[in-house]
Amino acid sequence: MIADSMNDETKLMLRKAFAMFDENKTGFIQTDKLLGILGSAVAEGKLTFDQFVNIVGCFMEDEDDEAMAEELKEAFRMYDKEGNGYITTQTLKEILKELDNKLTSEDLDGIIEEVDEDGSGTVDFDEFMEMMTG
Incomplete structure (x- = not known):
């Protein structure tokens, strides 16, 4: 065989390829x-x-x-220390600054404004994923 x-x-x-086609999980x-x-x-x-x-x-x-x-899920979990399912926009700013130290405060504020559409001051995993993958 x-x-x-x-x-x-x-x-x-x-x-995994087979499972993609086996939508009903029947084994066929x-x-x-x-x-x-x-x-x-x-x-x-x-x-x-x-x-x-x-x-x-x-x-x-x-x-x-x-x-x-x-x-990305693992990275998000690392910063979601309390396990609440979100990170604060301040934490996200720190992450972005670590990734690119050339970002200005205005750049960071603009990114946060786009990501935190509801203005909650927090970013959940879906928002984080969208930001990271475009």
Whole structure:
């Protein structure tokens, strides 16, 4: 069996790719979803290298996004010392200043104004994620 010869990292990547298609978590994927990705290649019954790369690339992008989200979650937790689910805008200013010491007070105020849309003086993870990923 091919799966037996794969390393754990490759199997994990493939399992995550499979799970993306198995939306109902039944352990099966609908073939029409795969056929949709394959597009015209299905009519020919063959895949070019570029078509193959496009398919695999879809899975790798999602994997990268997932890894980035996890890193940002960890960074957010580090500054959310009380575990309240938010950080203060003052803490965020300090973080931004550490990341780029060329930012002026006006720059920082502008960024905070954009991020803290509701003016609560706090930034939750979703706002933080939006700021960091654009």
